[in-house]
Amino acid sequence: MGDGAFTVVATDGAARAGVLRTAHGDVPTPAFMPVGTKATVKGIDPEALRSLGARMVLANTYHLHFRPGADTIEALGGLHRFMGWEGPILTDSGGFQVFSLRDTILATDEGGVSFRSVYDGREERFTPELAADVQRQLGSDVAMCLDICLPADAAPAELELAVARTTAWARRQLAAPRAAGQLVFGIAQGGTHPELRRRSLEEIAALGCDGHALGGLSVGEERELMLDTVGWAAPLLPAGRPRYFMGIGDPEGILAVIERGIDMFDCVLPTRLGRTGSALTWAGRLNLRNRCYSRDSQPLDPSCSCPACARFSRAYLRHLVNQQELLGLILLSLHNVRFLLDLTAGARVAIERGEFGVYRDAALARIAQGQSAREVAK
Numbered sequence: 001m002g003d004g005a006f007t008v009v010a011t012d013g014a015a016r017a018g019v020l021r022t023a024h025g026d027v028p029t030p031a032f033m034p035v036g037t038k039a040t041v042k043g044i045d046p047e048a049l050r051s052l053g054a055r056m057v058l059a060n061t062y063h064l065h066f067r068p069g070a071d072t073i074e075a076l077g078g079l080h081r082f083m084g085w086e087g088p089i090l091t092d093s094g095g096f097q098v099f100s101l102r103d104t105i106l107a108t109d110e111g112g113v114s115f116r117s118v119y120d121g122r123e124e125r126f127t128p129e130l131a132a133d134v135q136r137q138l139g140s141d142v143a144m145c146l147d148i149c150l151p152a153d154a155a156p157a158e159l160e161l162a163v164a165r166t167t168a169w170a171r172r173q174l175a176a177p178r179a180a181g182q183l184v185f186g187i188a189q190g191g192t193h194p195e196l197r198r199r200s201l202e203e204i205a206a207l208g209c210d211g212h213a214l215g216g217l218s219v220g221e222e223r224e225l226m227l228d229t230v231g232w233a234a235p236l237l238p239a240g241r242p243r244y245f246m247g248i249g250d251p252e253g254i255l256a257v258i259e260r261g262i263d264m265f266d267c268v269l270p271t272r273l274g275r276t277g278s279a280l281t282w283a284g285r286l287n288l289r290n291r292c293y294s295r296d297s298q299p300l301d302p303s304c305s306c307p308a309c310a311r312f313s314r315a316y317l318r319h320l321v322n323q324q325e326l327l328g329l330i331l332l333s334l335h336n337v338r339f340l341l342d343l344t345a346g347a348r349v350a351i352e353r354g355e356f357g358v359y360r361d362a363a364l365a366r367i368a369q370g371q372s373a374r375e376v377a378k
Ligand SMILES: [Zn+2]
Pocket: 300, 301, 304, 305, 306, 307, 308, 309, 310, 334, 335, 336, 338
């Protein structure tokens, strides 16, 4: 099943295994996309990223538009060449940054949104046409539509207006020029409001986008409510196109959205945790600042083959973290990204075998067991 750039190769319940074909190569799904906010996945060289198993990375339009500027990146041959990553790249529209930096917004109107740049405080404006043009200049493989993402406590009337504008903006952006071979994904809004979410899904799905994202979730609502919404909303999107959940990266959350029919997701969690001295492992989350690791000669995770686990002990990594040595942050980031890529690759194999539920239960039990064993040992 599938049309255009995406093929579903297996399903297990609502979970899907597929392939997204882009101008810079194929991406097996479910796919975890490490986040390269400023055209770099923090601390990880693109060559290392590739050997960890990453197939597609995300970059942020907001940041690249202001520094160094899309004109500069275009003049240097586009984002792939600029950042030394020849694989697929997804760029967001910049809308999420604008709407999550709420204090910087000056006005939102039919045409677009005006705000103050976080870089120099100057008045700036994003429109669907600008979002299309910047992403065209960057030359990403997947461009996202500019949308209006509101916090979980937004009033229904505000949410309704955001849904209407998000659809109108998506229609305008889809009509704008794009880079050769660039796919454009629409974003459905509506928070957890059943009627508005359904309306947004229907309107966005009718526009003929190459893929669809569920936006406006994971913005402060209860997790159960968020997952419930994903559970009924994802299947309402066209089955033959990829479905992207924006911003989830904890192991439990990743497995939960895959189970509900999501194909792609991204998060800064693995590199952010790495920078704070924490590791995601099959035995739960390790905080290397904890004294119990000071003479621990084991690798971070005995079942991981990343560069950190292959060569170094927990005690050494703890030492690096405590001394704020760059190598410590790099190794932990490598490990954390590898962990989520492995978790997701395992999910794909399980879906193909029709054993996703077994895989999910085993993974969650293993993580919970390790976590509680360590708490008892403390
Ligand atoms: Zn590792």
